[in-house]
Amino acid sequence: MDWLYSHRYTIGIVVGVIFGILARLNMLRTDYRQYPTYPHGKIIHISLGVIAGGLGAVAVPALLEKNYTAVTFLSLAAQQFRDVRNMERQSLSKIDELELVPRGAAYIEGIAMVFEGRNYLVIFTSFLASLFSILFAWYWGVLAGVISIWIANFFKSGKKLGDIAEIESVPIRLEGPDLFVGPIYIMNVGLEDSRRKIQEHGLGFLIKPKNRNIRVTLANLGQRQAILHDISTLFGVYRDEGEPSLRPMAKLDMNTGTVGVLLLPQEKDANKTYIALHRVPVLESAVRMPSEAGVNKKKEA
Numbered sequence: 001m002d003w004l005y006s007h008r009y010t011i012g013i014v015v016g017v018i019f020g021i022l023a024r025l026n027m028l029r030t031d032y033r034q035y036p037t038y039p040h041g042k043i044i045h046i047s048l049g050v051i052a053g054g055l056g057a058v059a060v061p062a063l064l065e066k067n068y069t070a071v072t073f074l075s076l077a078a079q080q081f082r083d084v085r086n087m088e089r090q091s092l093s094k095i096d097e098l099e100l101v102p103r104g105a106a107y108i109e110g111i112a113m114v115f116e117g118r119n120y121l122v123i124f125t126s127f128l129a130s131l132f133s134i135l136f137a138w139y140w141g142v143l144a145g146v147i148s149i150w151i152a153n154f155f156k157s158g159k160k161l162g163d164i165a166e167i168e169s170v171p172i173r174l175e176g177p178d179l180f181v182g183p184i185y186i187m188n189v190g191l192e193d194s195r196r197k198i199q200e201h202g203l204g205f206l207i208k209p210k211n212r213n214i215r216v217t218l219a220n221l222g223q224r225q226a227i228l229h230d231i232s233t234l235f236g237v238y239r240d241e242g243e244p245s246l247r248p249m250a251k252l253d254m255n256t257g258t259v260g261v262l263l264l265p266q267e268k269d270a271n272k273t274y275i276a277l278h279r280v281p282v283l284e285s286a287v288r289m290p291s292e293a294g295v296n297k298k299k300e301a
Contacts, residue, residue, distance in 0.1 A: 009061045010136045015138055016060070016130030020053020023125040025031065026149055027118050027156045034191070045115065048084060052077070052119045056126030060134055077123070085116035099230035100239060101248055106222020106285045114156075121152040135174030161227065162278030164214045165207045169270055172204040172262065182206050184253050184260030187245075194245040198264065201238045203273055207259040216259030216288040223286035224250035224259060230280045231273060236266030 030044055042120070055077045062068075064105045089112040103111075125148035133141025170182035172196055179186045181204035189195050207227075209215040217223060228248040239246035249262045265273060 001225075009064075010097055011138050012060060012130040012134035012141060013057045015133040015141040015145065016057025016126040017050070017053045019129040019149065020056055020122045020126030021049055021141075022145070023149045023152050024049025024053070024118065024122045026153060027121065036102075048119055049122050052081075052122040056123035057130040057296065059123075059127055060130040062258075064134065069080070074123075078276065080189040081116050081119045083241055084119065085112045085256040088112040099229070100237050100241070101229050103224065104222050104225035104230045106220070106283050107226045109231065109285055110281075110283045118152075118156065121155065123154055157281070159240050159282040160278060161282060164282060165209050165218060167274065167277050168206045168208065169274055170204045170206050170260075172202045174199065179262070180253075181260035181262050184251055184258065186249050186251050186260060186262050189245050191245060194243075197238065197246060198262075201264050201266075201268055203263045203265065203268065203270055205261045205263070205274070205277060207261060208279070209257045212257075213287075213289050216290055217282065217286050218257060218259050219252055220283070220286035220288070223283050226260060226283055226286075227259075227261070227277070227280050231263055231265065234265075235263075235269070235273060236274050238264040239267050 024046060028042060030048075034064075040085060055074060059074060089108060092103065092108040092111060096104075096108060128148045129141045129145035131141075132144035168182075173180050174189070177188050177190055177195070179189050179195075179198065184206070189198060207218060209218050228250055232248060237248060246264060248264055251260050251262075252258075253260065261277075263273060
């Protein structure tokens with residue numbers, strides 16, 4: 001009987017580790033933001049995924065053998081993954097200093113949080129795959145692993161800008177040195193050459209919140225900076241260092257909560273930019289829910 005359980009433990013750990021690695025690979029993407037970098041950034045995160053998968057898989061035999069002391073290593077793992085979050089935050093902050101259109105602190109914190117959270121999803125996947133393999137049979141472990149990867153895939157990404165706001169393409173207009181996107185005043189452009197370049201390369205959009213909660217989210221400076229950075233990454237930006245008048249901007253209409261966005265892409269394509277704006281991620285740190293506060297809720301009759 002001991003041999004049988006030992007054999008099951010081995011199978012469970014192997015199945016758990018395999019599905020933990022598969023879960024991490026499924027959540028690891030190098031997209032237009034080129035992060036994580038390829039290949040070294042991916043190697044780091046895949047290695048951490050292997051460690052997380054091993055931790056989740058080994059925790060099951062430890063619990064079944066009532067070796068509760070051994071399970072405390074999960075707290076050590078949590079500390080290590082928090083260190084990963086700090087590492088990502090510091091690395092991206094240093095890189096951000098060299099960007100023509102920075103990500104901003106809120107976007108960086110969101111990315112760092114994602115990389116920490118995905119390691120916990122790997123532990124969850126490997127734990128369930130290992131548990132079902134040991135208690136029942138290896139094929140039940142495989143099924144549990146597949147379902148866990150599907151659940152992890154569901155939680156790996158949040159809402160997009162198009163889910164929370166209406167986006168409208170509007171013309172840019174100059175009234176003397178004053179620059180407007182639709183009805184929203186953006187800035188004063190003093191140089192004639194800068195005004196000419198903005199008229200030639202600029203695109204204007206209005207982002208209208210769908211409710212009062214979204215209005216507060218769009219007012220967040222970090223969320224607006226994330227919009228500018230994502231579009232500039234996708235289509236480039238028509239500026240160089242030392243040209244403050246040639247920079248993308250997002251200004252808030254305080255009466256309506258609408259955000260006017262001025263973009264200066266190198267690849268000027270209004271249709272592509274319109275589609276890309278809908279796909280900009282909504283930052284978790286920017287989300288606010290003032291309507292849920294007790295003071296703002298309507299009293300029941």
